[in-house]
Amino acid sequence: MLKSFWLLSALVFLAIASAPLQGGSPQQTGKPTPAPALTPPPAVAPPPPPVQTKNPVKPTAESQAKAKSIYQIDCALCHGDNGNGKTDLAASMELTMDDWTDPKTLANKQDWELFSIIRNGKGKMPPEDPGRANDTEVWNLIIYIRAFSKAPAAAPPPPAQ
Numbered sequence: 001m002l003k004s005f006w007l008l009s010a011l012v013f014l015a016i017a018s019a020p021l022q023g024g025s026p027q028q029t030g031k032p033t034p035a036p037a038l039t040p041p042p043a044v045a046p047p048p049p050p051v052q053t054k055n056p057v058k059p060t061a062e063s064q065a066k067a068k069s070i071y072q073i074d075c076a077l078c079h080g081d082n083g084n085g086k087t088d089l090a091a092s093m094e095l096t097m098d099d100w101t102d103p104k105t106l107a108n109k110q111d112w113e114l115f116s117i118i119r120n121g122k123g124k125m126p127p128e129d130p131g132r133a134n135d136t137e138v139w140n141l142i143i144y145i146r147a148f149s150k151a152p153a154a155a156p157p158p159p160a161q
């Protein structure tokens, strides 16, 4: 797309630049031919660096089991085993914790925002070091904590006898 744009611009530029060499064409009126405008090509903003906005991870039973164990060691002491944030530590540190068991809590937060908070920390939340959870593990943690608001899947009804 961009390539053909530049090709087209180059052709147009060549056409303008070579016009005076052909001498006065029959269509030309008495007006002096204006010098070909040597406008520089429009400045094209460099494309932004690629940002991972969507969770690139497809959860597997194994990766979610790993996420659960990381969560229980590094996160549950503040956020709670079930993600409701009602923990003794949060209370004693006077932390304002979100309740992730409510589906509305994280509904408007994008995965990349959560990723950035987990990786960099926020306020009194400590950053998660890459040595403790690599990027893939953090993306899996996000899937894990989002699942706190999902009711456990209802057991399928027993087959009719």
Ligand code: HEC
Residues within 6 Å of the ligand: 070, 071, 074, 075, 076, 077, 078, 079, 095, 096, 097, 098, 114, 117, 118, 122, 123, 124, 125, 126, 128, 141, 145
């Ligand atoms: C020391 C307590 C503490 C620990 C440990 C902790 N958090 Fe947090 N977390 C917080 C606090 C406090 C906030 C609110 C930060 C703010 O908005 O100022 C927060 C916010 C978040 C948020 C942003 C969404 C929200 O509810 O505000 C995510 C996501 C999150 N934590 C995930 C994690 C994960 C994953 C871990 C483990 C790797 C973890 N946290 C460990 C205290 C903690």
